[in-house]
Amino acid sequence: MISPAIEMRGITKSFPGVKALKSVSFSAYPGEVHALAGENGAGKSTLMKILSGVYRLDGGAVVVGGEERHFSHPLEAIRAGIAVIYQEFSLLPERTVAQNIFLGREPTRLGLIDHKAMNAEARRVLALFGSAHRIEPDTVVADLDVASQQLVEIAKAVSLDAKVIVMDEPTAALNEAECEVLFGLVDTLKKRGVAIVYITHRMREITRLADRVTVLKDGETAASFDHVPEPDTIVRAMVGRDIGDFYAAPATPQEIGEVVLSVRHAGNERLKDISFELRAGEIVGFAGLQGAGRVALAQAIFGFAPFTEGEVELAGKPARFTNPRDAIRAGIGLLPGDRKAEGLVLMQSVSDNGLLTARALSGLAGKADATPFASAEEMDKLLHELDVRAGSFSQEIKALSGGNQQKAIVARWLALAPRLLIFIEPTRGIDVNAKAGIYHLMRDLARKGTAIMMVSSDLPEVLGAADRILVMRAGELVAAFPRGVSEADVMLAATGEEAVAA
Amino acid sequence: MNTATLTKRPAWRMERYAPALLLAAALAIYIAIALSLGHTRFLTPEAAVSILNRSIALGITAVGQTFAILVGSIDLSVAHLISASAVVSSAIMNGDPAMMVPAVLAVLLMGAVVGTLNGLLITKLEVNPLIATLGMALIIQGCLASFHGRFGGSVPDAFQYFAYGEVLGLPVSLIVLALLVLAAWAVLRFTRFGSNIYSVGGNRDTARAAGIKTARVVMASHIICSLCASLAGLYLASRLKSGSPWIGTEGAYDLESIAVVVIGGTILSGGKGGIWGTVAGVIIFSLIDSIFNLAGVDAFAKQVMRGIIIVAAVAFYAVRSKRIVA
Amino acid sequence: QQLNFDDPAEFARQREMLTAKANGPEGEPWVQYYGDQMADTAQYKKEGPYTICFSNAGVNNAWRVTGWTNMQAEVKLHPEIKELIHVDAEGSDDKQISDIDDLINGGKCSVLIVSPNTTAALTPAVEKACAKLPVIVFDRGVNTKCPVTFIHPVGGYGFGIQAGEFVAATAPAGAHVLMLRIVPGVDVLETRASAAKRIFKEKGLNVIGEEFTEGDNAKTKSIVEDYLQRGSIDAIWMDAGATAVAALEAFEDSGLPLPIITGEDQQDFLMKWKAEGFKAIAPTYPTYQWRTPIIAAVKVLKGEAVPGPEWVMPQPSITAETLDQYVNDKMPPLHHAMCGCEKLPDYPAAWGGQ
Amino acid sequence: MIQETVGSAKAPGAARGGRLPKINPVFFVLAALLVAITLSNPNFVEPTGYMNFLKRAAPLAILAAGQIYVIVSGGFDLSVGSVITLTVVGSSVLLNNNADATWWVIPVMYAVGLAVGVVNGLVVSYLRVPSLIATLGMMITLNGAAFMWSSGSPRGYLPETFRFFGRTNIQGIPLIQFLPVALLVLIVVGLCLFWLMHRTNLGRLLHAIGDNPRAAQMSGVPLERVRIIAFVISSLSAVTAGILLGGFAGVSTDVGVGYELQAITACVIGGAQLLGGRGSVPASIAGALTLTAIFTLLNFIGLPKPVRDVVQGVILIVAVVLATYRRNRAGGT
């Protein structure tokens, strides 16, 4: 009987305001792929960050090679043979590919970095993916496209020759062919006796790769399988209830109204010849791989990274905005995907966050608590209606859970009653109930006549919540589907494996 | 092969050449003015050496400051440390050549201690580097002033070799600065530590996740910065024969070294830049000084222009960036 | 060597000089000198026109501004001077050393005038310059005898003596004296203070405090206010007069009679003195000494002898009797009255007067 | 003594543990210092004692109240000291010993301040030069300009009409006997700046852009305009401080030197977060009073200047360490 390469027992971890992990146990054996599944915010990444020493655990034990270890620094985990491909890129954009791959452990000769050896070694590792020809070791990472960056991220972990490799959604940015290369690599590593922890939202990958599956839900172990069960079983364990009533009912034809936004042959550096329409009362989901240009499209409409060509109309008026402020004035709202970086003003109160846009559009010398759009009391009422859970709305928003933060940003836009509301990754890092809450909220808004554009990488969410689905690939709109399309069809369109007629 | 993403073409990175462009511009202006005024004497190799020789102290300090800024920190205590080093060294030497080695060691030790304290404040107590080093500056100033009066002394003639000696027609101090620059370049380019400085400056969390002991890197950078300041203090003591307690502040080495580093293309938030930019920045400063002297600009007009030049030079890089600064 | 700012021999020498009679024309103290030692300058004789180079420590205070204006005006009196090249070190020793280097390398200078930022620091640079051309040093000295001459008034002890003796003579024994100083550690200022302290001790005056004002009016006023809150002040002794008016205002604003005070020859102080008639003296560190280096330079280049290696000139103080001679409400507040500039070209406009 | 002061800063924070309504610890420190001053000099409770103190602190307090706008918005304004110099020197040139000119000279100086603030804001917003460098350049330039304007030393006196604001005490007020005009100015300016920062949209938007400029921009905040206004307010407060300082102490060229760092220090002691997002006008004013109180106290105890520098340095660091500690305990990462 072989002993596990790593074993985590009864791990607990809290962040201010969030109990991210509640007594989770997990293990991985040499030569196996252990899939870790769970919804956004279930705690998968947190569990792995504890394993890799990024976070310190609050309780429980980590056992590596039969010995209990308490990593207080990632270096110790690396030394113990644990490598991680992080979900958020952990690359330094200003440094070269080779420098990133060998970050902190550059090959040296006589104490000096051996750049030649480093580049050669980087090339060798990259060659494992068949991408050596595409990615030069001395290219600066900022000059690479998103998929290549993801490959560098993977190469960084693989080059460590670790006993345990954690892959946190490694294929999110890869196309089909690149995915296959990665899967081949996983097989090779497995044969070499490496223990692999594989986090993904794609059932297909679990079926293809995994030997065992653990499902996390709300920071707890929801299920553990010593085999690979049917996808439905996994999903049920993840979500904990029938998906049916999870999403709100779709729009009826009567509810769909006038054209709100019309984009014709628009484009910019990242977008090519985009044409589509959004109507009042409908929720349109935008699907695609990472880097397909969905966010770029949203930002172009919002005037943040404007279109350089084509025509855009909002409710019949020209609307090629060049900055967000104009777009907001005209009635467009946007909920950014990266809440922390682009949405929240973390040190301010919940109510300040809700009132931000209302204040931004009011006179600078106007009373802060009585803007023409909403007063402080009205905002508090709105926050109550949205069921934002906070000790008090004058507390710093930093301490709130992700879902509640998200709702506060929604409130920000509701106060302005926009014509078009763009949600980017609306439920990222949000628990199940809050998620359902957001879906119903979106539907309620649509019913009131708002057009909703939803950009999401969570395919089931797009399928479940949208009335219509547009698929993007490489900066272009490549397909349009009605509600009820299968996950496979969308994926195929997104990866470009097969031409799909609109 | 199917590429799902738009590949971004490698941009022509203007920033990489900006210090060279700025330097070339300064040089062109200098030459133009020298020619138009008929001062061809100022275009000889000796003149070049004398221009370079203008900014040895600033150069040494700026080399250290480059480390502090690259790692994402900053050091406002260098000016006071320079004063302290000059005063302490001349007090210890007190004209006695035998005390040269102990004095140098004592001063470098002092630099190391100050750097360590700065580093500890910033990494362990998480004090904003501006405040930590500003506080340290005040503390040094106080200590210096309280010992003042009891300190006199001067450096022995032998020690003045550092500032006034020549080897093969080149000033010793210039050679020292050149070696220091080369060493700094080698450290940043060829050692793991140098690479770690860029990583920590670029993104502390990423660096930590990759197994880099970030606190140590920050600390070491601050120690290097302080050691350089101490060396600059020694140089000034040697050049001025004795150390006066306002030597560092009157030269405004704190703000000037930061300005020079930033003009050299190292960004204030860290992780990007390098020593050659700093060298260009230092030479630009010397050239500006020489141009002003050549053209006979009066001291106040000089100041006005110097302020504008600093901002304009930094704007030259920054205006193209999309980053929101404050 | 240990710096010594309290040298009894030098103290005595300067005390004597204050009352001695100077050589040279009456009423033109900028060409007067003590003693009779002259420097031979035949070796420097040269055909005109001359280019005079001047390495200035800085023009960073009102005293230096007045002096620098004097010097420029003096140049206008000498047609044989073609050009005055002025390089300003902005108060930095390091820069001044480079500046002197540049001037020597420029090769245009007939003579080099140096007003050193600090004594020790500039010594090597001046020595280097001496090897190439005649050098004249003024204001602060350098630790070498190589310059043709070193022009300066009596000195810091003299200043301290004049102010100290006035206080000692005017205030009763045991009176409270507050000493206001600019910064510690500057040689001329240290000697002023040590001379005064010596006198106060001799005369049994009670020095209640020695404070540093950094030449800042606001700080000066605050310090005096704080002292007044805690007790009385009979006399204020200052090592430099720029903040004298601020010190007096602290008394005024506290509704107290003005004390015995020692200031300097700034117009604002003299005006106040004249208006209020308090007991005061204004020792000077005369700005007319800025005229002398130009006069000396021309003489040197003509091969005429000049007082040397030191050219010590008188250092008068302004007293209640001579006050009227110096008060001039047309001049700016920080103008130094002992400038010897009244007859120079462009007076008073160039000095900022009306 | 030093230890005691620092200790009292810690005590209230530790005792409350973030439960009771948050009172900024700077107010306790200030109170403790005032008690200490009174103990070392009982005359301090006389009107002349504390009024002189307030009058003296007024310029720095106003400066800090302006600086906090820039700090909250995420920047620094190092140019304020040179704006003070420019105000005093420039006024002396423009007034040219003519008392009647005061009525137009003061508006002209405010116009100059406005221009300086606008340029700072434009350079930071549009040329994207970090404010540390932009305002450093401005500081150097303005210092040179002040000297150029006056050819090196002040050209005229500041007449009593000009000095009214900084020097005059309004006599015959019941209870307090007299009231310095400078204190009145501080109260008026303080209230205005308090209202603007804590009651208007501008104040909340300043907090937002300092907290997260990107998020603010995505929410429609006119980043550039708000940032420029912050710099303008800081510059105008510097002009006000310059008028008070010139009034208090008369004309000189050294006035204003070092005030930029003192103002930033005062804000930091008042709990402001460097790099933006958090800060309060009253606390910054209290920070300035604290700093002045420290100097006064050290003066009274007769500690020499060197010790004062060391104390200021230590206080600065300790204030920030305590603020960080308090914040970490209160939650957040």
Ligand SMILES: Nc1ncnc2c1ncn2[C@@H]1O[C@H](COP(=O)(O)OP(=O)(O)OP(=O)(O)O)[C@@H](O)[C@H]1O
């Ligand atoms: N640094 C942090 N500070 C505060 N809360 C955090 C932090 N990191 C994670 N959390 C919270 O912990 C919970 C678990 O997050 P985690 O990133 O582990 O989820 P995940 O399962 O990896 O989700 P995803 O599928 O979206 O990657 C979430 O509620 C998240 O908001």
Ligand SMILES: Nc1ncnc2c1ncn2[C@@H]1O[C@H](COP(=O)(O)OP(=O)(O)OP(=O)(O)O)[C@@H](O)[C@H]1O
């Ligand atoms: N190769 C690239 N060149 C230029 N900008 C890029 C590139 N890749 C990403 N970005 C920018 O980074 C931001 C986020 O990138 P990301 O790839 O997540 O979004 P996206 O391109 O919209 O794709 P997605 O379909 O995944 O939302 C966008 O603002 C985009 O403009």
Ligand SMILES: [Mg+2]
């Ligand atoms: Mg995750």
Ligand SMILES: [Mg+2]
């Ligand atoms: Mg995306």
